[in-house]
Amino acid sequence: MSDTPRDRQHVYLERVGKPLPFSRRGGGGPEPVERDRARHAARLEAALTQAVKASLGQRDPSMQAGLQGTYLDFEFASKDAAKDLLKSLDSKRPGMNLASVHQDDETGAVRATVAITDAWVPRLTQKIADYRDKDTRGGNPKNAALMTNIEGIRHAALLSIFVGERSRLPPPNESIWWEIWIRRDTREEFTELARRAELNVSSTTLTFPDREILLVEGTMDMLSRIFVNSLMMTEVRLALDTPSAFINMRNDEQVEWSDEAAQRLLPPDPMVRSSVLILDSGVNRSHPLIAPYLDPKHWDAWH
Numbered sequence: 033m034s035d036t037p038r039d040r041q042h043v044y045l046e047r048v049g050k051p052l053p054f055s056r057r058g059g060g061g062p063e064p065v066e067r068d069r070a071r072h073a074a075r076l077e078a079a080l081t082q083a084v085k086a087s088l089g090q091r092d093p094s095m096q097a098g099l100q101g102t103y104l105d106f107e108f109a110s111k112d113a114a115k116d117l118l119k120s121l122d123s124k125r126p127g128m129n130l131a132s133v134h135q136d137d138e139t140g141a142v143r144a145t146v147a148i149t150d151a152w153v154p155r156l157t158q159k160i161a162d163y164r165d166k167d168t169r170g171g172n173p174k175n176a177a178l179m180t181n182i183e184g185i186r187h188a189a190l191l192s193i194f195v196g197e198r199s200r201l202p203p204p205n206e207s208i209w210w211e212i213w214i215r216r217d218t219r220e221e222f223t224e225l226a227r228r229a230e231l232n233v234s235s236t237t238l239t240f241p242d243r244e245i246l247l248v249e250g251t252m253d254m255l256s257r258i259f260v261n262s263l264m265m266t267e268v269r270l271a272l273d274t275p276s277a278f279i280n281m282r283n284d285e286q287v288e289w290s291d292e293a294a295q296r297l298l299p300p301d302p303m304v305r306s307s308v309l310i311l312d313s314g315v316n317r318s319h320p321l322i323a324p325y326l327d328p329k330h331w332d333a334w335h
Contacts (some may be wrong), residue, residue: 063117064176065109073164076185077157080104084153085185087119087260095228095261097106098221099126101149103188103259108182111135118144127152129215131266132193141183147190147263190252190259194268201270204252212246212255213267219244222264229254236279247271294320 087102106121121144122130131145148156173179180221188308202208214222219237226233231250240244243266248255259265278286307330317326 037262052231062110062177062181064172065180067180069173070164072180073160076160076179076182079185080153080157080160083185086187090260092257095225095257097262098218099149099263100261101147101263102153103131103192103263104146104148105186105188105192106144106146107183107185108144109183111140111142117178117181121146123152128156129263132195134192134195143192145188147266149263190256190268193259193265196270196285201252206247207251209271209272210248210250210255211269212248212265213243213269214246214264215266216240216242216244218264219246221262222246222258225258225262225264226250229257231255231258234279290320294324297321297324302326 053183083104084102091100108117118133119127120131126149128146128148131147133145134143135141159175160179161174163173166174168174194201212222216239223233226248231248231254234247234249236247240294255265255268269315278289281289315322315326315331317328317331
């Protein structure tokens with residue numbers, strides 16, 4: 033502990049701390065659902081086998097890249113159980129990774145879409161077998177909390193990772209711009225598959241710690257070819273406000289549009305004391321649409 037002087041000496045304790053090993057508090061978590069153990073295990077095993085078989089039947093050798101596997105939809109018995117059990121379906125390393133989670137607005141049922149490699153399918157099968165055949169020290173079925181709360185397993189389709197109103201989806205063969213979320217560090221592989229599927233991928237990307245977002249032009253059928261032949265995609269959204277028209281402009285055209293917009297902007301009212309905080313990877317203050325309104329004293333960076 034530091035010996036730095038304090039202004040409240042009556043509560044300053046010196047050298048009384050000592051390190052202790054951390055131990056996680058046990059207990060808690062979702063309760064197992066009452067099930068016919070053998071019957072439920074058999075149903076989960078059959079569903080898993082059928083889902084993997086469906087995945088294998090859809091694969092195209094000419095479209096495969098990166099890790100091969102299957103997207104599975106896990107349907108949970110309750111939203112409260114799903115909240116605690118989702119981490120059981122995410123290995124945090126290539127093998128079994130949570131792609132997206134959806135909740136039905138009417139029923140509250142939760143569906144988790146998981147990308148599982150071919151090499152990890154036997155591990156999941158073994159978890160089901162352990163639930164059927166093995167007991168914990170307390171005499172309860174092993175893996176009961178997870179297995180009994182799973183209502184079903186099925187082969188996922190591209191719509192399983194779509195986020196948005198399905199009523200706004202185009203016909204399967206209509207080409208539009210999409211917002212595609214992929215796992216971090218898979219952009220090169222995705223771009224190569226997109227080229228084979230004749231998709232147009234914008235060079236503009238947005239990067240998060242575990243995801244990258246790409247703008248992609250093509251049809252749902254084209255995207256589905258990538259979805260069934262790789263494990264890179266985690267979410268698909270409609271790119272409702274695509275900037276492709278500006279991205280593809282020549283530099284001189286972009287300058288003309290920028291200058292025209294600058295003439296229509298109104299300066300902020302000096303009597304208004306509100307501010308907007310924007311966190312970004314970088315701001316070009318010399319841009320004509322930003323320079324008049326971003327005070328240098330409010331232009332900060334943290335490293």
